[in-house]
Amino acid sequence: MSNPIDFxxxxxxxxxGIELEVFEAGQENVGSPIVLCHGWPELAFSWRRQMEALAAAGYHVIAPNQRGFGNSSRPTEVSxxxxxxxxxxxxxxLDHxxxxxxxxxxxxxGANVVWSSAVLHPTRVNKVIALSLPYMARGDVPPLAFIEAIAGSDSYLVHFNRQPGVADAVFDANTRQFLRNLYRDNEPTTEPGAGMALLNLALAETPRGEAVMSERDLAVFVxxxxxxxxxxxxxxYRNxxxxxxxxxxxxxxxxQQALMIYGTRDPAVMRAPNLEAFVPRVEVVDLDCGHWIQEELPEEASRVMLDWLRRVVLDES
Known part of the structure; x- marks a missing residue:
C-alpha cells in the first residue's frame, strides 16, 4: 500500500485565535466545499485517498490538522x-x-466534532458524514462517572482524566511502537488483560493483527x-x-441529512441503538473492516460517501 497522490x-x-495547518485539493471546485476532520491519533493525512476521489468528483476539499495536531497550534490549557x-x-x-x-x-x-458542530452551528453544516463514531446524545449524568461505573478506572477515557500526564508520557516515549501497534486490523480475539489497554499497547514489542498502512505512510504519523x-x-478527552x-x-x-458508516469489526465503537431518534435523516452503512475505515477500505469508503452525496444532491434538486 502506498500513497497514491502527492499530498x-x-x-x-x-x-x-489559533492557526490551523490546512491541506486542500480541488481548489478549482470553489463553491462545493467539503471539510474532512480526522480523529485521534490521526492527521489530515488520514484522508489522503479520499481527498483525491472527492476532488475528482467536483468538491473543494479542505482537510485541517485540527488544533493540537501536526503543525497546527497547540494551546497549553486543557480547556x-x-x-x-x-x-x-x-x-x-468556513469564514476564511x-x-x-x-x-x-x-x-x-473528528466525527464527534462534526456531530457537535451540526447542533452548535446548524446553519454552517449542511450535511454530515461520520465514520466509526455515531452521534452520542447527551446523558443525564456526567460521562466520566458513567464510564467509570460501567468500565472501571482502567478505561482509557477515565485514565486520561484521573491520571493526567501518565499515558501521554508512555505514548511519547514509545511513539513509533504505539502507532504501529494501534493502526492494525484483524487482531486475534483475546480475553481483556489487566491495566489500561492503550498503555499495554504502547509497551507491546510485538504487534498483533495486520498493518492498515505502509511503513512509508506510518512514518508520516510517527x-x-x-x-x-x-x-x-x-x-x-480531558474535556x-x-x-x-x-x-x-x-x-x-x-x-441535517447524515451518513453513518460503521466498521463491522470495530472493537472500539458501540453502535448507537437510538441513532434515528436523534438523527432522524440518517442513513447507516456497514463496511467489513475495523476502526480505521478510510485506511482499511479507502476506495470503498470513498465510493460509499460519493454515492450518498450524489443521491442527496439529486433529492435536493
Missing part, C-alpha cells in the same frame, strides 16, 4: 480543547474560505507525533465532562 502542501490559516473551541475552529475555516456552509466528514473524534507529543490530542456541561442547553437533534 498537497499545507497553508497556515488563522481561525478562532482550550473543549467542543466549543474545536467546533469554532471549523466555523473559522468565504463559505456560508459545507458538508463535514469526520472519523473517530514523525508528526514525535514532534508534537500526544498531550494536545489527549486533552480532547468530556466540560463538553457535557457546555452542551446542556443545546438542541440535541441533528436535523
Amino acid at each position: 498537497p502542501r499545507p497553508s497556515m490559516v488563522a481561525v478562532n 482550550d480543547y473543549d467542543i466549543v473551541q474545536l467546533s469554532g475552529d471549523l466555523v473559522g475555516l 474560505f468565504g463559505y456560508e456552509d459545507a458538508t463535514f466528514v469526520g472519523h473517530d473524534w 514523525d508528526a507525533f514525535a514532534a508534537s507529543g500526544f498531550t494536545p490530542g489527549v486533552n480532547w 468530556l465532562d466540560r463538553n457535557w456541561e457546555l452542551m446542556a442547553d443545546v438542541d440535541p437533534i441533528v436535523r
Whole structure:
C-alpha cells in the first residue's frame, strides 16, 4: 500500500485565535466545499485517498490538522480543547474560505466534532458524514462517572482524566511502537488483560493483527507525533465532562441529512441503538473492516460517501 497522490502542501490559516495547518485539493471546485476532520491519533493525512476521489468528483476539499495536531497550534490549557473551541475552529475555516456552509466528514473524534458542530452551528453544516463514531446524545449524568461505573478506572477515557500526564508520557516515549501497534486490523480475539489497554499497547514489542498502512505512510504519523507529543490530542478527552456541561442547553437533534458508516469489526465503537431518534435523516452503512475505515477500505469508503452525496444532491434538486 502506498500513497497514491502527492499530498498537497499545507497553508497556515488563522481561525478562532489559533492557526490551523490546512491541506486542500480541488481548489478549482470553489463553491462545493467539503471539510474532512480526522480523529485521534490521526492527521489530515488520514484522508489522503479520499481527498483525491472527492476532488475528482467536483468538491473543494479542505482537510485541517485540527488544533493540537501536526503543525497546527497547540494551546497549553486543557480547556482550550473543549467542543466549543474545536467546533469554532471549523466555523473559522468556513469564514476564511468565504463559505456560508459545507458538508463535514469526520472519523473517530473528528466525527464527534462534526456531530457537535451540526447542533452548535446548524446553519454552517449542511450535511454530515461520520465514520466509526455515531452521534452520542447527551446523558443525564456526567460521562466520566458513567464510564467509570460501567468500565472501571482502567478505561482509557477515565485514565486520561484521573491520571493526567501518565499515558501521554508512555505514548511519547514509545511513539513509533504505539502507532504501529494501534493502526492494525484483524487482531486475534483475546480475553481483556489487566491495566489500561492503550498503555499495554504502547509497551507491546510485538504487534498483533495486520498493518492498515505502509511503513512509508506510518512514518508520516510517527514523525508528526514525535514532534508534537500526544498531550494536545489527549486533552480532547480531558474535556468530556466540560463538553457535557457546555452542551446542556443545546438542541440535541441533528436535523441535517447524515451518513453513518460503521466498521463491522470495530472493537472500539458501540453502535448507537437510538441513532434515528436523534438523527432522524440518517442513513447507516456497514463496511467489513475495523476502526480505521478510510485506511482499511479507502476506495470503498470513498465510493460509499460519493454515492450518498450524489443521491442527496439529486433529492435536493
